[in-house]
Amino acid sequence: MDEERRGVYPFCGSCTASSVAWRVTGGGGFGGRFYGHRDICEDCGSSVRTLYRTLLWVPLARSGQFRIIPTGGRTYVARKVIDRPTESREPVSAADPGLAADPSYRQAESYWEAKEPGQALPFYQAALERRETELPADDPATLQIRLRVAQGLLATGNYGRAIAWFELVTPQLVRVFGANHELTRAANEGATGARLMVGGPRSEASLLADIVAVDRAELPARDPQLLRDQAALGRALLAGGRIAEAIEALSAALVDAEDALGADHPDTAVYRAALRDTCQVGAARGKKRDLPAIESARRLLNDEAAPTDT
Ligand SMILES: [Zn+2]
Secondary structure (H helix, E strand, O other): OOOOOOOOOOOHHHHHHHHHEOOOOEEEEEEEEEEEEEEEOOOOOOEEEEEEEEOOOEEEEEEEEEEEEEOOOOOOOEEEOOOOOOOOOOOOOOOOOOOOHHHHHHHHHHHOOOHHHHHHHHHHHHHHHHHHOOOOOHHHHHHHHHHHHHHHHHHHHOOOHHHHHHHHHHHHHHHHOOOHHHHHHHHHHHHHHHHHOOHHHHHHHHHHHHHHHHHHHHHHOOOOOHHHHHHHHHHHHOOOOHHHHHHHHHHHHHHHHHHHHOOOOOHHHHHHHHHHHHHHHHHOOOOHHHHHHHHHHHHHHOOOOOOOOO
């Protein structure tokens, strides 16, 4: 896998971020057929096609937009495109009343503007902690502070924990602001920058394994930081092709997130999607030794049905 593309193989990072895993289902005399061919990606060669449900080759109903990479003959791999933010919440600025009243946030912003990210970081972390007790983790202003925390960690050389934050916040930014929003782009850039410093999935997995060990020694069980770092370890293992180990790390993060944060928490949703992606990649590779892990993860996900409608 090309290390800098870093998507879910064979899709590149930005195509992965703007789509979700999808499994083909069929039967009942109904089929499906892709029409159209747009937004060809220069990085991974995928293009966006519209799926119609068909009966005897007659298109009946539009069934969604998919990013497709042909894999020879009539075979292909597909991810379902997230067209636009599911909720059209407007980006907020620092003029957000809750934030403007928060002294930690004001202090953080003034250090940030003075190009002192190391000084700003603890104040952003304090502002974030307070905000997440009152507002959802994917509230637009909360997401902006989460992004700042990730950028602050990157700027201070905490590459592993920065990657963990970028991994968590990027899908949330895509969902709330859209794939092409400047905040989403900043998160993609930050993650790429951190990865260039770390130098590839193997060193990333080893760095994150060390970080998870420190988390386990120092933090309470199921602390959000431990979950985040463990999920990032899973993604790094996936990028290095270590499917069964990736599934183990992501399953642990998902189970603990469901317990500690709740099944509907925006972070839990990200870990669940990452585990689903990993199962899909593992199943596509079809290595026998990964199959037991994939099977048990699928039981955990309890999600055999693919989305068939938008
Ligand atoms: Zn792409």
